[in-house]
Amino acid sequence: MIATVDDDACAGHGVCVALCPEVFTLTDDGYAQAVGTEVPAQFHEVVTEAAASCPERAIHLKEES
Ligand code: SF4
Known part of the structure; x- marks a missing residue:
């Protein structure tokens, strides 16, 4: 994940x-x-939560292929 x-x-x-x-x-x-x-x-879950919690939707996640 990036x-x-x-x-x-x-x-x-x-x-x-x-x-x-x-x-x-x-x-x-x-x-x-x-x-x-x-x-x-080990941080994938909390980073996904952070992205969902960002008030500005400024966090973008990219799954690696
Ligand atoms: S606005 Fe910026 S500092 Fe605030 S949660 Fe989103 S990415 Fe993080």
Whole structure:
């Protein structure tokens, strides 16, 4: 699974960071970014929850084929 944050959509609420700080961080500008590229398997469920919980729908998930 690859998680990305749409910079234009993110409003910096930090919901994703609160749910899964292992994958999401806030930049100095106050917006989220996903760390690394591949989301470790143990975080798939919480990252999916973070994407569903993002008020701006700024988190996009891509399953690898
Ligand atoms: S929850 Fe969504 S809007 Fe809030 S910081 Fe994370 S990606 Fe940005």
